[in-house]
Amino acid sequence: MGILVKTNSIKKDENARKEYWEQQFGTSYKIGNITEQNREILTSLVKNIKPGKMLDNGCGDGRLKKFYEGLGWKVYGTDISENAIIQASKITPLNLVCSLSESLPFKDSFFDVVFSWRVFHSLSLENRKKALKEVDRVLNPKGTFIYSVQSAEDTHTIEKYKSMGIEDSHDENSYVSNMDVEGKVVQRLKHFYTREDVIAEIETNTNLKVVDIQTYEEKSGWNKDNQMYWIIKATRQ
Numbered sequence: 205m206g207i208l209v210k211t212n213s214i215k216k217d218e219n220a221r222k223e224y225w226e227q228q229f230g231t232s233y234k235i236g237n238i239t240e241q242n243r244e245i246l247t248s249l250v251k252n253i254k255p256g257k258m259l260d261n262g263c264g265d266g267r268l269k270k271f272y273e274g275l276g277w278k279v280y281g282t283d284i285s286e287n288a289i290i291q292a293s294k295i296t297p298l299n300l301v302c303s304l305s306e307s308l309p310f311k312d313s314f315f316d317v318v319f320s321w322r323v324f325h326s327l328s329l330e331n332r333k334k335a336l337k338e339v340d341r342v343l344n345p346k347g348t349f350i351y352s353v354q355s356a357e358d359t360h361t362i363e364k365y366k367s368m369g370i371e372d373s374h375d376e377n378s379y380v381s382n383m384d385v386e387g388k389v390v391q392r393l394k395h396f397y398t399r400e401d402v403i404a405e406i407e408t409n410t411n412l413k414v415v416d417i418q419t420y421e422e423k424s425g426w427n428k429d430n431q432m433y434w435i436i437k438a439t440r441q
């Protein structure tokens with residue numbers, strides 16, 4: 205799965221980010237099973253929404269795409285990693301495409317829900333803005349954006365990244381670190397959001413307003429440590 209190793213320089217090349225995910229999904233990497241705790245929160249997030257078209261933006265191995273299909277949604281899955289899409293196609297073969305969150309291959313207003321679980325905190329500041337504008341574009345006027353990102357209240361995880369990585373001087377609370385994935389060292393980026401940061405980022409870059417924000421803790425990530433996330437729901441009303 206990988207171990208964090210000390211980083212001395214930042215690769216400016218955005219391909220480094222793709223390389224990281226290709227490497228992860230080219231190995232025995234497992235995102236994790238859907239726990240009872242996951243099931244409860246994932247179900248409650250769409251409780252008052254009539255099933256329609258959903259985008260699982262950064263779908264990884266397809267576990268959550270499959271979960272929402274089970275609840276009656278028609279789910280499309282996109283991911284930066286071809287290896288992830290190959291893995292996803294084994295459990296949920298329809299409507300998968302390898303593409304970036306920063307440039308989605310769908311027409312305007314196509315989705316009732318855009319869902320994105322633990323993806324946006326892996327993007328650079330510039331790419332997060334592009335990706336949010338894309339969400340706004342593909343979401344229909346009555347649509348809902350539901351996503352989760354790493355929380356800056358998780359000081360334990362931040363300390364770990366701080367000690368091994370380099371803070372991005374242009375993006376407070378963002379760390380670049382090296383990960384040794386089965387002998388190959390690849391670089392990853394992680395942004396930790398404060399509550400104010402999440403709300404400001406989405407409301408500045410889209411026409412959406414945050415209607416709900418909650419904290420969520422689970423054992424996750426490369427070492428299955430307890431980590432803290434924000435879960436955000438945003439709509440246009």
Ligand SMILES: C[S@@+](CC[C@H](N)C(=O)[O-])C[C@H]1O[C@@H](n2cnc3c(N)ncnc32)[C@H](O)[C@@H]1O
Pocket residue numbers: 221225235261262263264265266267268282283284285288303304305306320321322323326327
């Ligand atoms: C922590 S995994 C979560 C996967 C999935 N959402 C889940 O929870 O099961 C993050 C995912 O985001 C994808 N990803 C990272 N950067 C991306 C980008 N710029 N565009 C699309 N997908 C991206 C990765 O390949 C990976 O599958």
